[in-house]
Amino acid sequence: MSDEAEPDDRQSRLVQRRARVEYLAFIAQIVSAIAIVISLVFVGIQLRDGNTVTIRNESNATMEQWSAFRASIYADKDTAAMFRAGMDATAPLDPADQMRFLYVMREHAWATFQIWDRTNRRLVPSANFEGGAAPDFLKVICTPGGALAWAEILSELPPAFVADMDRIAETYSVAQKVSCVPQDE
Numbered sequence: 001m002s003d004e005a006e007p008d009d010r011q012s013r014l015v016q017r018r019a020r021v022e023y024l025a026f027i028a029q030i031v032s033a034i035a036i037v038i039s040l041v042f043v044g045i046q047l048r049d050g051n052t053v054t055i056r057n058e059s060n061a062t063m064e065q066w067s068a069f070r071a072s073i074y075a076d077k078d079t080a081a082m083f084r085a086g087m088d089a090t091a092p093l094d095p096a097d098q099m100r101f102l103y104v105m106r107e108h109a110w111a112t113f114q115i116w117d118r119t120n121r122r123l124v125p126s127a128n129f130e131g132g133a134a135p136d137f138l139k140v141i142c143t144p145g146g147a148l149a150w151a152e153i154l155s156e157l158p159p160a161f162v163a164d165m166d167r168i169a170e171t172y173s174v175a176q177k178v179s180c181v182p183q184d185e
Contacts, residue, residue: 058123062115066133069111073104089145105140105149106156112137113161134165138172141165142180151182 073080079100086093086101093101115133118124141150154162169180 055123058118059128062118062124062128065111065114069107072107079104086145086149087140087143089143089148101145102149102152105146106153108137108140109150109153109157112165113157116161116164130168134168135172137165138169138180142169142173142176142178144183147180147182150180 073083082093082097082100083104085091086097086104092098112129112133115124115129119126119129140146154165172178173180
């Protein structure tokens, strides 16, 4: 009888060991799954932080570009006077100043486009365009000379940007009581 009890005990111990090993394997799977979830949360946090840094860098780059553009006007009194005369259109500019004015207008348009593009790609907040760059550009193109220059250069710009500027100009022109299109003389 003792010989028969020994194999049963042995069998029972093997079954218990197997059950313990299966139980430990199940616990290991649960711990692994929890570790994976924790690591995914950590990766998500890192991605969010990286996106925040990228957006901040885009905003800084935009500000740097705008600062350079504005400095090109206010740092040189002759350029500022030419730009003002071009916007007023009270006296025709000589050919050299007319060319300079159109190039400054192109720079302003392309700088405004860059912010529009960054806004559409969600790299900068929409307020950078809607509340900043667009109204600044409208203050220029909704002048007699600015409207003429805008009419001349708008075909060089992406149509979607021009459409957005025209949409915003409608509201702006009514609110400011100005015309953003060239006046027939």
